[in-house]
Amino acid sequence: MSIRIRPLLITDIAQIHEIEKLSFSEPWSKRMFFSELEAQGYNHSLVAVDNASDHVVGYCCFWILEGDEIHINNIATHPDYRRKGIAQTLMREATAMGLQQCAQSVTLEVRESNTAARSFYERLGFCQVGKRIGYYCKPKEDALILRKPI
Numbered sequence: 663m664s665i666r667i668r669p670l671l672i673t674d675i676a677q678i679h680e681i682e683k684l685s686f687s688e689p690w691s692k693r694m695f696f697s698e699l700e701a702q703g704y705n706h707s708l709v710a711v712d713n714a715s716d717h718v719v720g721y722c723c724f725w726i727l728e729g730d731e732i733h734i735n736n737i738a739t740h741p742d743y744r745r746k747g748i749a750q751t752l753m754r755e756a757t758a759m760g761l762q763q764c765a766q767s768v769t770l771e772v773r774e775s776n777t778a779a780r781s782f783y784e785r786l787g788f789c790q791v792g793k794r795i796g797y798y799c800k801p802k803e804d805a806l807i808l809r810k811p812i
């Protein structure tokens with residue numbers, strides 16, 4: 663399939679919030695996505711758009727801490743579009759943007775039981791560097807801290 667990557671727009675939020683609810687037991691609220699659009703200088707959000715339908719099929723919200731790291735705050739692909747390279751393309755674009763600001767690594771947290779996401783990050787070359795005990799709710803669970811040098 664053919665996709666394009668572009669910045670998140672306010673008009674995308676209803677669509678990505680539907681994907682969010684299908685993807686997480688503790689979904690972000692629309693308000694949280696709106697706040698990612700408030701320009702702070704370090705916060706960035708990208709969406710993947712299916713060129714055939716013009717639907718948003720994935721998104722990634724991240725922070726670039728200049729000269730230091732890219733921190734992935736949220737990433738998801740619509741369930742009907744998974745295993746087509748969409749999240750990998752979003753991560754590649756986020757990494758390219760971070761490299762322009764001399765980021766040295768990408769970091770994120772993932773639920774210990776999220777085997778799909780853990781396989782995805784392992785495939786991309788991430789390694790576990792720590793754990794946050796009881797970080798998540800619904801259900802209560804530890805987060806693994808993953809990191810990849812770039």
Ligand SMILES: CC(C)(COP(=O)(O)OP(=O)(O)OC[C@H]1O[C@@H](n2cnc3c(N)ncnc32)[C@H](O)[C@@H]1OP(=O)(O)O)[C@@H](O)C(=O)NCCC(=O)NCCS
Nearest residue numbers: 685738739744745746747748749750772778779781782785
């Ligand atoms: C994790 C997630 C974002 C991956 O998105 P995706 O667009 O399907 O990922 P990609 O197609 O780019 O995957 C690239 C590679 O990662 C690995 N991978 C991705 N999903 C996988 C899965 N469910 N099981 C095993 N490996 C997987 C594979 O090696 C895949 O390549 P392949 O399909 O050629 O084998 C998606 O499963 C998702 O939205 N999950 C729910 C939300 C979530 O958990 N987000 C992460 C929170 S930390």
